[in-house]
Amino acid sequence: MINETALLESRTLRNSVLDRTDVLDRVKALSLLPDGMHVTTAMVAAYFEVGLEAIKSLVKDHRTELEANGYRLLTGQELRSFKNLSGTQSRSRSLALFSRRAVLNIAMLLRDSEVARQVRVHLLDMEYLARTQPVENPAPADTALLDARIDQRITHILGKTVVPMFNVLIETSGEHQRELVALRAGVQHIEKRLRQHHARLQRLEGPREDRPLAGVMAAMDAMNGREFEERVAELLRRDGCTGVIVRGGGRDRGVDITALTADGRRVVVQCKRFAPHLSITSPDVQKFIGAAKVLHASDVALYVATCPFTRDALNIAAESGITAVHRGLLEEWSAGAPLSALG
Numbered sequence: 531m532i533n534e535t536a537l538l539e540s541r542t543l544r545n546s547v548l549d550r551t552d553v554l555d556r557v558k559a560l561s562l563l564p565d566g567m568h569v570t571t572a573m574v575a576a577y578f579e580v581g582l583e584a585i586k587s588l589v590k591d592h593r594t595e596l597e598a599n600g601y602r603l604l605t606g607q608e609l610r611s612f613k614n615l616s617g618t619q620s621r622s623r624s625l626a627l628f629s630r631r632a633v634l635n636i637a638m639l640l641r642d643s644e645v646a647r648q649v650r651v652h653l654l655d656m657e658y659l660a661r662t663q664p665v666e667n668p669a670p671a672d673t674a675l676l677d678a679r680i681d682q683r684i685t686h687i688l689g690k691t692v693v694p695m696f697n698v699l700i701e702t703s704g705e706h707q708r709e710l711v712a713l714r715a716g717v718q719h720i721e722k723r724l725r726q727h728h729a730r731l732q733r734l735e736g737p738r739e740d741r742p743l744a745g746v747m748a749a750m751d752a753m754n755g756r757e758f759e760e761r762v763a764e765l766l767r768r769d770g771c772t773g774v775i776v777r778g779g780g781r782d783r784g785v786d787i788t789a790l791t792a793d794g795r796r797v798v799v800q801c802k803r804f805a806p807h808l809s810i811t812s813p814d815v816q817k818f819i820g821a822a823k824v825l826h827a828s829d830v831a832l833y834v835a836t837c838p839f840t841r842d843a844l845n846i847a848a849e850s851g852i853t854a855v856h857r858g859l860l861e862e863w864s865a866g867a868p869l870s871a872l873g
Contacts, residue, residue, distance in 0.1 A: 534650050537638050541595055544638045548599060549752065551630040553652040558645055560633065566804040566837075567755060568600075568627040574636060578643040588639050589626070596636070600629025600754050611784060614817065629754055747861050750836050751806065758803040759786050762834050765863055769872045771797060784821030791872050795829035798822045804837040806857060812842040819850045830871050834860060 537543050554560045560577055562569055569577070575585045589596060604612050604625045612625070628636070637649035750758060756776075763774045770792035777786060787799035800818045802810060815833060822831035833839075833847060834855040847854040853871040855863065863869050 534647075534654060537650060537654070538641065544595075544635065547638075547653055548631050548634055550653055550656055551634050553649055553656060554630065554634060554637070556652050557648045560630070563627075566802075566808045568629060569633060571626045571628070574628050574633055577633065578636070578640055578645045580640065580643050584640065584642065585636065588636060592635075592639055596628075596632050599631040599635045600627075601632040601635075602627045614784070631754070747806075747836065747857065747864075750803065750860070750864070753803060755801070755803050758836070759801045761864075762799060762801050763787055763789075765869075766797065766799070766872070769868055771872065784818065785826060788826070791830060796827065797830040797832065797872070798826045798828040799832045799834055802833075802835040802837070804835060806837055808837045810835050810837060810839040810843050810854070810856075812840065812846050815839075815843045815846045815850070815852060815854070819846075819852060822852065823850070832869075832871065836860065 537547075554577075558577060560569065561573055563573075571582060571585050571589075575582050578585075589601065593601070604627060605623065609623075609625050612627075634649070634653075637646045638653070640646040750761065753761065759776050763776050766774050766787065766789050771789040772792070774787065774789040777788060784800075785798040786801040787797075789797040789799070791797055798821070800822075802814070804810070810833065818831070818833055822828045831852045832855055833852055835857065837857055839847070839854050839856050844854055844856075846852075853869075855869070859869075
């Protein structure tokens with residue numbers, strides 16, 4: 531079992547549990563910046579109820595590890611673009627941003643904080659349960675195969691053995707013939723239901739082109755911003771786009787990806803990996819309109835998000851020629867459906 535001391539001292543152990551960022555909210559609500567993805571140094575310090583210098587000192591000592599988990603220091607044009615796109619207000623010439631993974635990373639490094647200690651306790655409890663919980667069922671694929679084999683064996687026994695046995699008994703028994711006939715009818719009914727059940731399982735578990743891939747959105751929700759941008763770039767290439775470049779908003783005037791469609795139209799993309807309970811609002815879309823239409827003279831403008839759009843945002847997008855790729859449409863696109871705007 532992982533103990534707290536080992537967690538504080540071993541980067542390998544910390545990396546093994548960094549996906550469990552939900553423990554942060556179990557201990558205390560973590561306030562996020564307007565982009566729904568990051569927090570500042572001051573916000574991290576407030577969450578753990580320590581001074582700013584305690585967080586800055588950890589960053590200095592473990593910068594490489596924290597950067598691998600989403601810590602970033604914005605300056606210059608990248609900082610200005612982030613302020614414009616996220617609505618963040620700051621007069622500083624630099625801005626340190628922490629992802630939720632980076633905040634959890636801090637919790638596993640910060641010794642003199644009761645909040646950090648509680649996060650570690652919850653984290654270790656969850657890890658212990660995950661390691662010790664008995665597995666009572668086979669894996670899903672094995673379960674389906676096992677169920678199918680059991681259905682087939684029972685159906686075979688009922689149809690080839692039990693029913694013929696009842697036929698013989700009915701022919702040779704006079705006193706209990708009526709009861710035997712009723713029992714045979716019941717067995718035949720069970721056999722019929724098992725055959726129907728087996729056929730239904732085959733239909734449900736068989737491949738279907740219109741079925742979304744399992745875990746598509748869960749995988750995207752676990753990505754950081756850059757990973758999400760790279761995933762959208764992969765989808766563009768899959769749909770025939772060429773010259774696909776992941777730029778990031780801070781390096782190319784308000785857009786994250788540029789590309790060309792198969793027929794040569796210029797594509798610009800804004801990517802937002804927001805939590806599913808958040809929404810893209812009309813001001814978010816309005817900011818993108820200027821970048822897409824004025825700065826980049828795009829033919830196709832995609833606003834791709836892992837969350838819904840408000841009604842006003844959808845209306846403004848439609849009026850301005852912006853394709854709003856909301857969570858549902860993104861799932862369909864990721865699962866193989868072509869995006870009509872690229873056709």
